[in-house]
Amino acid sequence: MISGATRLFAIIADPIAQVRTPQAMNAYFQAAGADAIMVPIHVPATDLAIVMAGLRSTRNFGGMVVTVPHKAAVVGYCDELGPAARAVGAANTVRRTAEGALVGDMFDGAGFLGGLRAQGHDPAGARVLLLGAGGAAAAIAVALAGAGVQELVIANRTRAKAEAIAVRVRAAHPDARVRVADADPAGYGLVVNATSLGLRMSDPLPIDAERLDPGTIVAEVVMKPERTPLLARAQQRGCVIHYGRHMLEAQVRLIGDFLLGTGPHA
Amino acid sequence: MISGATRLFAIIADPIAQVRTPQAMNAYFQAAGADAIMVPIHVPATDLAIVMAGLRSTRNFGGMVVTVPHKAAVVGYCDELGPAARAVGAANTVRRTAEGALVGDMFDGAGFLGGLRAQGHDPAGARVLLLGAGGAAAAIAVALAGAGVQELVIANRTRAKAEAIAVRVRAAHPDARVRVADADPAGYGLVVNATSLGLRMSDPLPIDAERLDPGTIVAEVVMKPERTPLLARAQQRGCVIHYGRHMLEAQVRLIGDFLLGTGPHA
Numbered sequence: 001m002i003s004g005a006t007r008l009f010a011i012i013a014d015p016i017a018q019v020r021t022p023q024a025m026n027a028y029f030q031a032a033g034a035d036a037i038m039v040p041i042h043v044p045a046t047d048l049a050i051v052m053a054g055l056r057s058t059r060n061f062g063g064m065v066v067t068v069p070h071k072a073a074v075v076g077y078c079d080e081l082g083p084a085a086r087a088v089g090a091a092n093t094v095r096r097t098a099e100g101a102l103v104g105d106m107f108d109g110a111g112f113l114g115g116l117r118a119q120g121h122d123p124a125g126a127r128v129l130l131l132g133a134g135g136a137a138a139a140i141a142v143a144l145a146g147a148g149v150q151e152l153v154i155a156n157r158t159r160a161k162a163e164a165i166a167v168r169v170r171a172a173h174p175d176a177r178v179r180v181a182d183a184d185p186a187g188y189g190l191v192v193n194a195t196s197l198g199l200r201m202s203d204p205l206p207i208d209a210e211r212l213d214p215g216t217i218v219a220e221v222v223m224k225p226e227r228t229p230l231l232a233r234a235q236q237r238g239c240v241i242h243y244g245r246h247m248l249e250a251q252v253r254l255i256g257d258f259l260l261g262t263g264p265h266a
Numbered sequence: 267m268i269s270g271a272t273r274l275f276a277i278i279a280d281p282i283a284q285v286r287t288p289q290a291m292n293a294y295f296q297a298a299g300a301d302a303i304m305v306p307i308h309v310p311a312t313d314l315a316i317v318m319a320g321l322r323s324t325r326n327f328g329g330m331v332v333t334v335p336h337k338a339a340v341v342g343y344c345d346e347l348g349p350a351a352r353a354v355g356a357a358n359t360v361r362r363t364a365e366g367a368l369v370g371d372m373f374d375g376a377g378f379l380g381g382l383r384a385q386g387h388d389p390a391g392a393r394v395l396l397l398g399a400g401g402a403a404a405a406i407a408v409a410l411a412g413a414g415v416q417e418l419v420i421a422n423r424t425r426a427k428a429e430a431i432a433v434r435v436r437a438a439h440p441d442a443r444v445r446v447a448d449a450d451p452a453g454y455g456l457v458v459n460a461t462s463l464g465l466r467m468s469d470p471l472p473i474d475a476e477r478l479d480p481g482t483i484v485a486e487v488v489m490k491p492e493r494t495p496l497l498a499r500a501q502q503r504g505c506v507i508h509y510g511r512h513m514l515e516a517q518v519r520l521i522g523d524f525l526l527g528t529g530p531h532a
Contacts, residue, residue, distance in 0.1 A: 002292060004277070004285035004306045011270070016326060019270035026268060039305055040270045040326060047323035054320020057313035060282060060306060 002037050009038040009259055010055070010064040012074075016042035020223070021065050024248065028256040036062060036260065045069050052077040056100060063095035063102075063259045071106075071135045078104035087142045087172035090135050093255050107254045108136050109143025112192075112221070114250030119242060121217055124148040126189035131206045133161035136221050137194035138168060145169045145176035149190075152176065155183035156195075186211045191234075194221045198228035205230050214238030223248060268303050275304040275525055276321070276330040278340075282308035286489070287331050290514065294522040302328060302526065311335050318343040322366060329361040329368075329525045337372075337401045344370035353408045353438035356401050359521050373520045374402050375409025378458075378487070380516030385508060387483055390414040392455035397472045399427035402487050403460035404434060411435045411442035415456075418442065421449035422461075452477045457500075460487045464494035471496050480504030489514060 009029075011021040017040075025038040041064070043051045048070055055061050056077075066074045071090040075081065078094060082105030085091040091104030116123060128149045130141055133156035144152055152169065156162035162180040169178045185191045185207045197203040199222055209230065212218065218234035223244035231241045256262075275295075277287040283306075291304040307330070309317045314336055321327050322343075332340045337356040341347065344360060348371030351357040357370030382389060394415045396407055399422035410418055418435065422428035428446040435444045451457045451473045463469040465488055475496065478484065484500035485508035497507045522528075 002288040002303070002305060003283075004279075004288060005283040006288070006306055008305050008307065013270075014325075017269075017271040022268040022270060022272070037268070037303075037305060039268060039274050039303060040272055041274065042325035043323060044325070050316075050323050051320040054317040054323075057309060057316050057320075059280075059308035059310070 003035070005035060006060070007034070007036040007062040008058065008060050009036055009062050010041040011038060011067065012041045012043055012051070012064050012070055013067040014042060014044045014069060016040045019067065020248075021067075024252045025065065025256060028252050029260075032256065032260060032262070034260055038065070043070070045073065048073055049077070056096065056102060061096050063093065065255060066092050066094060075104055078102045081105065084109055084139065084142065087168060088135070088138045089168065090138065092139075093258055095259055095261070105258060106139050107251050107258070108139035108247070109141075110254055111251030112140045112247045113143045113147055114254065115246030116219065116242065118250060119246055121190070121240075121242065123190055125150050127151045127187065128153065128190045128192065129183070129185055129188040130154045130192045130194060131183055132156055132194035133158065133165050134194065134196075138165045140192060140194055140221070141165050141169050141178070142172050145173040145178060150177070152178045153181045153188075154178065155181055183207050184211055185216065186213060188213070188216055190217045190219065192219045192221070193228075193230055196222065198222040198230055199224070201225065201229060203229070205233060209233040209237060212237045212239055215240065217242055220244040221247060269301070271301060272326070273300070273302040273328045274324065274326050275302055275328050276307040277304060277333065278307045278309055278317070278330050278336055279333040280308060280310045280335060282306045284490075285333065286514070287333075290518045291331070291522060294518050295526075298522065298526060298528070300526055304331070309336070311339065314339055315343070322362065322368060327362050329359065331521060332358050332360060341370055344368045347371065350375055350405065350408065353434060354401070354404045355434065356404065358405075359524055361525055361527070371524060372405050373517050373524070374405035374513070375407075376520055377517030378406045378513045379409045379413055380520065381512030382485065382508065384516060385512055387456070387506075387508065389456055391416050393417045393453065394419065394456045394458065395449070395451055395454040396420045396458045396460060397449055398422055398460035399424065399431050400460065400462075404431045406458060406460055406487070407431050407435050407444070408438050411439040411444060416443065418444040419447045419454075420444065421447055449473050450477055451475075451482065452479060454479070454482055456483045456485065458485045458487070459494075459496055462488065464488040464496055465490070467491065467495060469495070471499060475499040475503060478503045478505055481506065483508055486510040487513060
């Protein structure tokens, strides 16, 4: 029940209608007994500055989840950044302190790792192929490197973008083995699809699935459809499949604790 | 259930914790089957401009209820004003059109009138004493003059503010009989308390209640406590009492229709 005393939170995106974060976060707030509500805020990139200024000045505004296309730009409006946001150069969550400061952090990587571990998959020691070089891929790359994988290989159609992520990974984790290569999935313990291929059922697969080894864990970042063509094909090959929603589920707790100021990041 | 497709509405105020508008409007939205939610936005007067700019740029923002201290200032951010807002020089509701225009209107007066009529009290032909000269008093004065009262007398400690309202009433309703006088309640059919005296139980009464005629309707704008010391004393004198909440109840429908674009103002 929203009252005059309710703390306001938002998810900021363009487009917005498809986001499922309000449902997930409001369930979390309710379970936590917090008098807080998350609402959608639809803002195109051109108007991010003015909306950020308004939200910063809103006294009962507690913070927001940030998604496409604002994750990199929002860093410019933060007074402070957590280590993952600094490493990636993007934030998917911004907390507003009682004093009106904006603190950004990036939970895509921690959420992906948390989701893997919750399903019993620890990537430590594994050879990992990461497909894609967008914002989610960068966050996942940094998190996987920090989780002690044996080797991280990044594959992307535009190779320079993959190289840029490798640079970020080495800056955050100087001892990590990371390199850029082609999207050949043979010989990996974990293959992560962080491209947007799979959002539409008509999309081509991001890899040649015939080259997947049986037993490889194949993980999606795409949440809808839950069972992407890649996952369906991987399962036929005898791979272990891991849904995109596991990442969201793990992030809900991380983000909720951060926004409410109840977690280890508070 | 709030989703990414939910239209966002707000009540904007300082302080905010005491407002009851979110509960009332969200019940109205739900009953209307609208995928819409109203949240509190706490903004001090110094930051109204920046927050208004942000809300104007928020594509799924449908509008807001405006209360203390923003009702007069918000007029400066509207692209268009309804007749009551123009007459009063203040707005308590701002609708955002699909094109991003802000349309302000003032429903305090229409709400007060609607509440009176819903309780079976038509002020047409009555002599009316209005106590106070703030924003609510101005809106109620214009509405009462438009409802055909026999005479409207405005009483306020600072007489010049009462005179200013009388000027507005005459501008909107050139044929209305309106004057400024002392707060002596004898001889009136309707006495309206639009001062804030009564918010605290320790407040002095706004009139000498011993001068109330039995049978006079004594109406409050103050909503909490519901039964103010004035209403309690008036009832002892044999007056008919009328609660502040009747005004809110009537406004909820007027404001809801305006914000959703379903009413006669749409």
